[in-house]
Structure formats: structure tokens, C-alpha cells
Amino acid sequence: MSKRNLSRQQRWRVEKVQAERAQRADRRDSRDGEKLAAGEYGPEQGGRVIAHFGRTLDVRPDEDAKAVRCHLRANLEGLVTGDRVIWRAAHDASDGVVVARGERDSVLERPDARGQLKPVAANIDQILIVFAVEPAPHANLIDRYLVAAEATGIAPVLVLNKIDLLPAHGGELRDLLARYEALGYPVVTTTTEREDGLTALHLRLAGRTSVFVGQSGVGKSSLIDCLLPDEELRIGALSKDSRKGTHTTTTARLYTLPSPDPGDAAEAGSGKLIDSPGIREFGLGHLDEQQVTEGFVEFRDLLGHCRFRDCRHRHEPGCALLAAVERGDIHPERFASYRRILESLEEA
Ligand SMILES: Nc1nc2c(ncn2[C@@H]2O[C@H](COP(=O)(O)OP(=O)(O)OP(=O)(O)O)[C@@H](O)[C@H]2O)c(=O)[nH]1
Ligand SMILES: [Zn+2]
Secondary structure, X not given: OOHHHHHHHHHHHHHHHHHHHHHHHHHHHHHHHHHHHOOXXXXXXXXEEEEEEOOEEEEEEOOOOOOEEEEEOOOOOOOOEOOEEEEXXXXXXXXXXXXXXXXXXXXXXXXXXXXXXXXXXXXXXXXXXXXXXXXXXXXXHHHHHHHHHHHHOOEEEEEEEOHHHOOOOOHHHHHHHHHHHHOOOXXXXXXXXXXXXXXXXXXXXXXXXXXEEOOOOOOHHHHHHHHOOOHHHHOOOXXXXXXXXXXXXXXXXXXXXXXXXXXXXXXXOOOEEEEOHHHHOOOOOOOOHHHHHHOOHHHHHHOOOOOOOOOOOOOOOOOHHHHHHHHOOOOHHHHHHHHHHHHHHHHO
16 A cells, blocks of 8 residues: 555544544433433532643532533633633533533643643632752742743742751852842742741642642652641642653643641641642743743833833943842843843844
């Protein structure tokens, strides 16, 4: 058989499979429609997507810890973990159907295999950028994460892990942290080596939905293992092996964190964590020059004040940013990071 025929036959098979799949979805949808009309589903209620697998989702009802497997009405597309939804439970409680998606406060996107941005998780309150005493962080790397986080509109928080390895006076790292605190970024320090090493982190997580990102080896898995100690909480969570592998397609999951102190949780609400290998690898991605510039929070008030409207803040006379570096209002290392990030975009 010629190559050409083969590929035509392959194409035919693919089309056939797709047609069958669409037919099945149609059938299921008209069944859902009939069931909905026949009142086989209960009243509408709120919930949150805690995992999704194609057109099937796990939804956790607002008032309940137990998730329900749901499918989607055909007109609903693109739901992701963390989405708030309106859904109806089957009367026999076996499953449910999602009928609407709530407004999103925020969405985290990643490029798919074809380089197109796809949402991977929604309604995230904060991005925890984890770095560690070892491997020692480069300020530039932290700045990259901050810029990427700023572009999503989700608040970044810096988490310095492994403080058990910190030398007595902390040295350069303390200075580095002070620099970011001065910019208004919350900084939390942690260690998984001490019983009380995560106290500050617990406080940060309470009542919010968070994701952990950061370089390999900084201790993201270790932190998450400490936060979700109960195996049951991690049912379906990433296995040790897949964590180390390159499976970045695994679905994101939303976990409810147990509180170390039940009293606190009742006040602030329990913390939620959305995690997947893909989310952990969140990085600079597809930003343009303007997004990078606006990602440096201390530049914002100065933008628009350069002599030339199209100033690129390199060596133009009357540049408001360069003047601020001169005055010491912008830290020279932050400005060097800015330059380096722009250069890396040009290379890409
Ligand atoms: N001393 C010390 N070591 C830690 C701490 N937290 C994690 N580690 C160690 O740091 C190493 C890396 O931790 P992981 O949790 O695998 O780091 P990760 O960020 O998940 O790394 P990837 O899976 O590669 O993304 C392990 O050997 C941990 O035991 C800590 O607070 N103190
Ligand atoms: Zn300028």
C-alpha cells in the first residue's frame, strides 16, 4: 500500500473515531436533556470543579466534602479545575450534570502542544513562588516568576523554604527578602525539617486558593506532602513516580487542606490548593515586552513619564526609569533582571 493511501486510510479512521465520539456525546446530551426535563435531576446548586477529565468532571458541592462525578451539557466548554459551577445531582445520587459556569476571578493559562494558551485552573487567589536556601536562588529567577505572576493578575507570594539551612545571620538572602518585602510582596519562610516549620505558611493558605510554583529541588513536593499528610486526601494525586517524570498533561486537582488548628479554620475557612505538574512548571511563557515592563511593580507609576512616548528604557535621554535607577528608587539588580528578561524574549 502506498504511503498516500495509508495516510488517507488513517485519516478516515480518525474521522470515524471522531464522528463516533461526537455521536456518543450527542446521545448522552439528549439523554441528559430528557432526564433534566423529566425531573430526574435535583435542584440547581453551587459547587467547584476539583478535577476534570475531558467532558467528565469531579465537582465538590459547596456544603459537602464528597465530590460527585458530573458530566457537562453540550453547550459548556472549557471548564477547568477551580471553576465554580452550577450543577444538579441525579436523584439516585449516582452522578450529576453541570449546567452553568460561574464568573472567574482569575485564570492560569499554559501553552498547549501547539503553543496556544489554554486555561488550566481558575479562581486562584495567590501564586506561591517557592525558592530555597539551597539551591540558592538567583534574583533574576525570582523576578521572572514575579513578572509571570503579575501578568496573570494573581497575587504572588514568596516562600523561602529550607530555612533550617540558613546561616546564623542569613546574609545575602535576608537582604534579598527585604528587597521584595519593600516592594510590597509578602514573604513567608518555611522548613519541612521542624514540627512548627510551616506555621506561617498555614496562616497564608487559610481561606484562599493557592498554587505552588518554583524551580526543581526547592521543596514543593515536600511542602505539599506536609500540608496533605493524609493519604486519603491525595487519592488520585500524583504518584511519586509521575512527579519525577515528564507527565505534564495530568489534570490539575483541587485539594482542601486540613487545618492544623480547627479553631483557625473555622474563622478563616480552610485553605485550598490546586496542583499539577504543569502548574508547578509555570514560568515566563509567552509574555510581550509591555507585560514584562508592567510586571515590575515599582515601574508602574513611572511608565508614561519618559520624555519619548516610545521610550524603551535603554539609554534614551529623559527616561524616567533610568532616572529612578540613578536616584536609587529602582534597585539596580531589579533593573538588570528587567533587561535580562527582555533579552531572553528577543532570543526566543
Ligand atoms: N534541609 C531541608 N531540606 C528540604 C526541605 N524541604 C525539602 N527538602 C529536601 O529538598 C529536596 C528536594 O525537595 P522536593 O520536595 O523534591 O523539591 P521539588 O521542588 O518538589 O522538586 P521537583 O519535584 O524537582 O520540582 C529533597 O531532598 C527534600 O528532602 C527543608 O525544609 N529543609
Ligand atoms: Zn524610559
